[in-house]
Amino acid sequence: MPAGSIIVPEVRMFYNPALKGHFMFVPGVITMILILICALMTSVTITREKEFGTMEVLLVSPLRPLQIILGKVMPYFILSVVNVLLILVLSWLVFGLPVKGSIILLLAESMLYIMLSLSLGIFISTVSSTMQQAIFISLVGMMLPTILLSGFIFPIENMPVIYDWVSSVMPPRYFIVIIKNIMIKGTGFMYVWKETLILFVMTIIFIALSVKKFKIRLQ
Numbered sequence: 001m002p003a004g005s006i007i008v009p010e011v012r013m014f015y016n017p018a019l020k021g022h023f024m025f026v027p028g029v030i031t032m033i034l035i036l037i038c039a040l041m042t043s044v045t046i047t048r049e050k051e052f053g054t055m056e057v058l059l060v061s062p063l064r065p066l067q068i069i070l071g072k073v074m075p076y077f078i079l080s081v082v083n084v085l086l087i088l089v090l091s092w093l094v095f096g097l098p099v100k101g102s103i104i105l106l107l108a109e110s111m112l113y114i115m116l117s118l119s120l121g122i123f124i125s126t127v128s129s130t131m132q133q134a135i136f137i138s139l140v141g142m143m144l145p146t147i148l149l150s151g152f153i154f155p156i157e158n159m160p161v162i163y164d165w166v167s168s169v170m171p172p173r174y175f176i177v178i179i180k181n182i183m184i185k186g187t188g189f190m191y192v193w194k195e196t197l198i199l200f201v202m203t204i205i206f207i208a209l210s211v212k213k214f215k216i217r218l219q
Contacts, residue, residue, distance in 0.1 A: 026091045027179040028152035030084060030110070031172045034117050035146055037080050040138040042073055042121030047134040050125070073118045080114045081107075100186030109182065109192070112199055113175045119206035120171070126213035146172040174198050 046069075049055040058068050084107070091097040099106055120142070128134035147153060149163055150172035156164055167173045174195035181187045189196070 023097060023184055024152075024180075026087065026095065026097055027176055027183060028150075030087050030179060031113075031150065031152065031176055032143070032146060033083055033087070034080050034110070034114055034175075035142050035172065037083065038076055038114055038117030039121040039124065039142050040135065042076055042118055043124035043128065043134040043138050044131050045072055046122060046125035047128050047131050051130055069122065073122065076121075077111075077114055077118060080117075081111065084110045097183070099183050101182035102188065105189055106179065106182045109175070109178050109196065109199075112196065112203065113171065113178075116171050116199055116203040116206065119203055119210055122210040123206050123213065126210055142172075145170055149173070151176050171199060171202055 046055070049058070049072075055068075063071075088099060088106075092099075121138070124134055124137050124141075128137060145167070149156075149159070149167040150170055151167070152172070156167055156173070159167075178192045178195050178199075181192050185191075
């Protein structure tokens, strides 16, 4: 090093050096859309059948309750997968945001999150007696916390401890971590296995609660 040289340290962002906003916006949009389509629409659809009295008519048909529920949620599952694919294509073509990690892993994680959202929507429908109640629970209990407490807009590290505890039981918090690691950082499953395990356990819990409450309410 020549005499008299001065070393000037500089802070450089490793994964998003240009500090582009859509690098953080696109993963949050995917999370929001999946919550809206799966949890909100599923809870409203099943609650409407119960409110109008047509769910009991379906249950006395040759179809089993599980088949009826699958028939209700499968369109939203397919629609959610298509929405994920469209958002990924648009983010690449419009914003220039490619998926640095595995596309297969990203789709698999998205399907797990979709199943969790669907099971959550079914659970909301079992504890709701009217469509208005289901919409209120979905919006207040899922949409607003997803925006404010999932790390989508505000970093969780800068929040008070009480909000950190509240967000720890919210599925969007873990899915945003997963999708950012795969899309932006390009990491593999070994870096997101903990969040994946949490989402899987939450899915099993909500499915079990939904089946139990669904049978009790329709007996």
